[in-house]
Amino acid sequence: MPPGPEVPVQVWVDGQLFQAEQSLLVEHCGFFRGLFRSGMREARAAEVRLGALSAAGFGTALRVLRGERPALAAEDELLQAVECAAFLQAPVLARFLEHSVTSDNCSLLCDAAAAFGLRDVLHSAALFIRDGSHELVAQLELPEARAYVAALRPSTYVAVSTHTPAPGFLEDASRTMCFLDEEEDAWRTLAALPLEASTLLAGVATLGNKLYIVGGVCGASKEVVELGFCYDPEGGTWCEFPSPHQPRYDMALAGFEGRLYAIGGEFQRTPMSSVECYDPATGCWSFVADLPQPATGVPCAQARGRLFVCLWRPADITAVVEYVVQMDKWLPVAELCRSQSYGHFMVAHRDSLYVVRNGPSDDFLHCAIDCLNLVTGQWTSLPGQFVNSKGALFTSVVRGDTVYTVNRVSTLVYAIEDGTWRLLREKAGFPRPGSLQTFLLRLPPGTTGPVATALPEL
Structure with a gap:
């Protein structure tokens, strides 16, 4: 029975x-x-x-x-939740609190997590504070919380442009990653790419403060690079790791819940829907649920500990779907009917996803931004257009309550306030040609390097 x-x-x-x-x-x-x-x-x-x-x-x-x-x-709701997570020994609740950190509650959560011994919540809140303003540190009450924050390193804005593998006898000094020195307003060289690595149509993502490059191509036939490459800023070293079982390029690569996800992509000029997951602890790739449709270069973002991608469908439809690890399923989230053009990407802040596209219509000198609120399911359009000088596509990364956008002309830093982006300051543009991939890394103290010089476009 x-x-x-x-x-x-x-x-x-x-x-x-x-x-x-x-x-x-x-x-x-x-x-x-x-x-x-x-x-x-x-x-x-x-x-x-x-x-x-x-x-x-x-x-x-x-x-x-x-x-x-x-x-x-x-405040009392947050404190009671931290207390329950510690007393009940409930990792799911602790992870929920980790992904609930904002500038409004980070100091409170940091103090509470330090008092109740929730180390992961403490670490998440402290990292947010370390990347934020000095006012956030001043709000901390416990000495152990202040000491924990002080021992951490802030994240740094890092970028790499398009490069293909280089023969050893033709080593290209420009094949480097660069980081933004905000105090000096200059991009500096962080590390040279391995000779065999390609960032052309490659997946680039960070996981555990390491950079991973998967699936670049070389040559007119788009031959897929056979190995993946991992950069560890602690020692400034590269190591190799296996590529996905299915060779692929022009995929989305996401570091999520301790694993890498190679999402969609193309092989032999055929778009794919397959998705693979890489576990750095075992060094193995495995297939997970397919995307709802074949897709290349899908925009990808994480909000509140959730993984989202954008899919483009006929009749000018933008579809947002979420991958749920526990179910191994892609679930529909929302759709938007909007004329599209080239160069989509997506970033997240709190409960909002910002989908950025070149437009309106075929105007490639501006970018339009649509915002999806994950709580209400409602779309809104940000006022105004974001100028993209010389037609160069920009890319973007969120750090705390700020958005860093960069192209060859300028690096613009915006504050996210009430669903809008307000320009805070302008920094130097990235001095190298080619499409950009940007990310955040926590670099060792004293990291420096030569100023990255401007190169002519190919």
């Missing part, structure tokens, strides 16, 4: 009764796992009393364990 429905456990917290599935509590909470598997009398009881927690905090914990994403705006 099939098993009957699970009898819920009654949990009393601060005078309030909750009902929850025992399997849910055991799977996600070390406290309940130890309780129900202990063999003690309490393990056989249908009722549990927790006197050390708040009812509101436990209610938040249950909602998160069941897959909800509650908005925790008030």
Whole structure:
């Protein structure tokens, strides 16, 4: 006979009764796992009393364990959630808090996580503070939280342009990654690319403060580079790792939840829908769920610990889909009907995705930006157009509450405020020709390098 429905456990917290599935509590909470598997009398009881927690905090914990994403705006809500995550030993709740860090709550979460020993939440909040303003540090109350933040390194804006493999006897000194020295307003050389590496139609992503390059091509026949390359800024060293099982180029590469995802792409001039996942711990690639359709060069972004891509469909439709690791599925999120042109990408900030496209119509000197609010599911268009001088496409990265955009002409830094981008300052443009890939890395203290000189366009 099939098993009957699970009898819920009654949990009393601060005078309030909750009902929850025992399997849910055991799977996600070390406290309940130890309780129900202990063999003690309490393990056989249908009722549990927790006197050390708040009812509101436990209610938040249950909602998160069941897959909800509650908005925790008030300070007491955040503190109660941190307390529950620590007491219940609930990694899912802790990860939810990690992805909830904003400039509004980072100092509070950093202090609370330090007090309750939630190291991952502490680390996430501290990194956000380290990349933000000095006012965020000043808001910290605990000395151990301030010390933790001070020991971290800020992230640096790094870029690499298009390069193909170079024969050793024709080594090209321009085949380098560069970082933005904001104090000196100059791009400096960080490291030379390996001779065999290609950034032409390659997937480029960071994971665990390392840079990964996968699937570049060389030659008119678009021969795929057979190896992947990983750069570790700690020692300034490169190492090789296997390429995906399916050779591919012009893919999206994303570092997400401790793994790399090679999404879509093309091989032998045929677009693909397949997706592969690379685990750096095992050094192995494996196939996961296919995209809903074949796609090349798909824009990709992460918001609130969720992975999203944009797909382009007939009749000028932009479709946003999300990959859910636990289900191994791509789920539809939203669609937008908008005339498209060349050069789409996407960035995320808090609960919003910003889809950037050249336009309107066939105007390649401007970029239009549409914003998708993930909570309401509503689209809005940002006011004004973002000028793209000389027709050069720009690329963009979000750090904290700022957006860094760069092309050959200038690096523009915007503040994200109430769903709009407000220009803060202008820095030097990237002095190399070719399409750009940009990302953030935390470089060792004292990292320097020669100023990257401008080169003529090919």
